[in-house]
Amino acid sequence: MKSIARYTIAILVFLMSGSAAAQFDDAGVRNIFFDTIRAGDVQPITVGVDDMRYTGVFGVSAQDSTYMRWVTDMVRWDVDFYADFDLIPIDSFYLRTYEITELDLLAWSRLGADYTVRLECEFQGPRMLITWRIFQTMGRNEIGSGKLSDNRTFWRQLAHSIADDIVRSLTGDRGIFRTKIVYSRQLSPTNKELFVSDFDGANERQLTDNGSINISPAFAPNSPEVYFTSYLDGDPNLYRINIQTGRQSKVASYPGIVAAPAISPDGKRIACVLTIDGNSEIYLIDLNGSVIQRLTRTRRAIESSPTWSPDGEQIAFVSDRTGSPQIYIMNDDGLDARRLTFEGGYNDSPVWSLRGDRITFVSRTRSGRFDLASINTDGTDYRVLTQVGQNENPHFAPDGKHIIFRSTRLSGGDIYTMDVTGRNQRRITRTGDAGSPTWGPYPD
Amino acid sequence: MKRLPLFGLFALAMIIMIGCGGSNPPPPIEEPPPPVVTPDPEPEPEPEPPVEEPPAPQLQESQFRTVYFDFDKFNLRADARTALDVNYELMNEFPDVIVQIEGHCDERGTVEYNLSLGEKRARAAMDYLVERGIAGNRITVISYGKERPADPRSNEEAWSKNRRAEFRIISQ
Structure with missing residues (x-):
């Protein structure tokens, strides 16, 4: 991938420039355990991002000033997006009343930034x-810094790389x-095609183009x-x-459907739904499509939507064996x-959280609406996460802290994210025709 | 694509209705049997004016009745059996006809679950015909889940039309 190559170049440039990578200062880093259970109980880290300053020798052009902005x-936007952070908006007026020409940590601390x-930039x-530095606002000590560079054209990727470093x-x-x-x-x-984009919906491009349903x-x-x-061959x-x-x-x-694929954490097995035996059941198949094992055996019930536990030893799935769709957990051999x-x-x-402690799923709530909900794997602490x-x-980001999902709240269907x-x-997409989102892995 | 804003309006209207309803019970899900939309109840092939060699009467796809289901169900209601009895007579009358039964769902519930549900609906229709004596090799099934609604709107009237098994003629 080109952008990865560019990033590699950026890293090389940055290493050759002699700067160390992000410096860690244990005393300054606030380690938080982001608890997936207690919504809102964890205080987010408050972060302020000052206006970028130009440190070049010559005057900056209006166009370059725009890139900086x-x-x-x-x-x-990225800091604001991140689950562990609360962005403290810059209040230029407030800062100006302190007659600040330099970044003033006292002013930021009064605005509430940890x-x-x-x-x-030059x-x-x-x-x-771009050089970034992070200061602990109260202690006034620098806890990390780094340098990154890229072509102006790739300013988005540059900004995302800075946010990753933060x-x-x-x-x-x-x-x-x-x-x-x-x-x-x-x-x-x-016709429903697959598309790929950055996590924030930018740089969208069409992935499949077969004219059928994907x-x-x-x-x-x-x-x-x-x-x-895909229905590209009809079935x-x-x-x-x-x-x-x-x-x-x-x-x-x-024959019948091959649906709802979920790849095992070791990447070797696919849990999916087949109807070859006349009923919708969950099977394990290998990466060549050969059946390894049938996991569920019901005469009439629908089994669907398998998801793997992070250790690959259990599978959660949906079954209507009691008359309505409910979520079950079984071992990866179909037992228990x-x-x-x-x-x-x-x-x-259902989707299994990356910590393994929770399962997030779609739940029809009392309002008659389909909402996202979350529950402990022992069945306790059911929580509804959406309201409109x-x-x-739902699908997890690779950090396990963010969820992507589809909602019809403002349109016929768009992709949304949340903690x-x-x-x-x-809201991530704005075309009103989107669905089936899934979040890709970390870049190499 | 043009429908989407309308779609949004409907969704919004639903939200507002639900919002105003407060603790009202959710709107009823199980609807009474919807009117069968497919016309042409008579399995009458259109009479062609006799030419030199009269062509064999052809079965039209629209002569098949569409079979409707309740929300999240694949069991055959009384009206579904009536529709299937009509389709049974047609398949008896035209013994060379091979059909594919398409199973469909309404938009509620997830893509994956509905794919399985659509398959169950198509198979329920197929099983009924096979039990009545139609050869199994004359029928195939396919599920489109909620991917091909007959009516794209988001209300019970549309949903009841979308939970269906449709007959397609593969060959005759």
Whole structure:
């Protein structure tokens, strides 16, 4: 991928420039355990991002000044997006009343920022060189810094890389700002294609172009390969496509449906739905599409939507064996199935949290709406995470802190994101024809 | 694509209605049997004016009745059996006809679950015909889940039309 190559170059430039990578200061880094259970109980880290300053020798052009503003705004958007952070908006007027010409940490501390990000920029030919520094606002000590550069044209990726560094510096975790998402778009009543874009919806491009129905994309772990169900041969069968090369191949073709693929954490097995034995059941197949094992055995009930536990030893799935769809957990050999959900008459589309402690799913709430909900894997602490529109198809970001889903709250269907707690819900697509979102892995 | 803003309006209207309803019970899900929309109840092939060699009467797809289902159900209601009895007579009358039964769902619930549900609906229709004596090799099934609604609107009237099994003629 070109952008990865560019990023590699950026890193090389940055290493050759002699600066150390993001510096960590244990005393200054506030390690928080982001608890997926207690929504809102964890105080987010408050972060202010100062206006980017120009440190070049010559005067800056109006166009370059615009790039500086775009990068600054993008970094702020990312900080605001991040589950662990609350962005403290810059209040220039307030800062000015302090007659501040330099970044003044006291002023930021009065605005409520635990940490302050300072960005400096200069230009070298087509390249933009940015230095970031993070200060603990109260202690006034610098806890991390770094230098990044890229062509001006790739200012978005540059800003996302800075945001990734800020996340690493303040939480020790990997940021998700250079990840991709894949989703479907309804291009005509009979045509639904898969699209790929940045996590924030930018740089969208069409991934499949076969004129049929393409649904249920699912990434293989740490891989650019997406598995999906397509009607391109008439019947719903399983395919995979590489989002970087566009190379596509058929994985499995069986009479009836091949649906709802979920790739095991070790990347070797696919849990999916087949109807070859006359009923909708969950099977394990290998990456060539051969059946390894049938996991569920019911005479009439629908079994669907498998999802793997992070250790790959259990599978959660939906079954209507009691007369309504409910979520169950079984071992990866199909044994010891137990019912997980009892609230509400319709629980579907489970996804297992990356910590392994929670399952997020679609729940038909008392209002009659389909909402996202979340529950402990022992069945306790059921929580509803959305409050408006029809909501479906949750998937976790690779950091386990963010969820992507589809909602009809403002349109016929768009992609949204939120924190695992339900906080910070954001609209990502605006075409009103989107669905089946899934979140790709970290870039290499 | 033009329908989408309208779609949004409907969704908004639904939200507002639900919002205003407060603790009112959700709107009823199980609807009484919807009117069968497919016309042409008579399995009468259109009489062609006799030419030199009269062509064999052809079965039209529209002569098949569409079979409707309740929300999240694939069991056959009384009206569904009536419709299937009509389709049974047609398949008896035209023994060379091979059909594909398409299973469809309304937009509620997830893509994946509805794919399975659509398959169950198509198979329920197929099983009924096979039990009545139609050879199994004359029928195939396919599920479109909620991907091909007959009516794209988001209300019970549309949903009841979308939960269906449709007959397509593959060959005759």
